[in-house]
Amino acid sequence: MDQTHPDDIELSLLDAARLLVSDTLSLRDAEVLLADDIQRGKLQANVMRWGTEQWDGRQLPGNINRLETRIRRSALDAWRNAHPEPLQPIVFPRC
Numbered sequence: 290m291d292q293t294h295p296d297d298i299e300l301s302l303l304d305a306a307r308l309l310v311s312d313t314l315s316l317r318d319a320e321v322l323l324a325d326d327i328q329r330g331k332l333q334a335n336v337m338r339w340g341t342e343q344w345d346g347r348q349l350p351g352n353i354n355r356l357e358t359r360i361r362r363s364a365l366d367a368w369r370n371a372h373p374e375p376l377q378p379i380v381f382p383r384c
Contacts, residue, residue: 299359302327302334306355308365311375317347318378324349325379327358332368335359 300308306319314322326332328351337357339348349355 298362302355302358305360324353333364
């Protein structure tokens with residue numbers, strides 16, 4: 290019998306983003322927000338990156354693979370508790 294504690298569950302970046310979707314935050318915006326904070330060291334994750342020739346759909350910051358990057362539920366909950374409500378999309382300056 291598996292005695293895994295819910296806080297020890299690992300989610301893909303995509304699954305973690307799905308938990309954040311709201312009226313003000315789309316799935317894509319949630320993915321970008323998570324990937325950006327992973328890149329900045331604000332959210333712990335086991336990161337898998339795409340090679341530039343392997344991109345699958347729209348690119349995330351740091352070429353992070355949204356399906357294979359893993360985030361512990363406890364790390365996601367701690368990150369979420371550190372952010373004000375409601376989460377807002379990141380607006381990157383255009384070059």
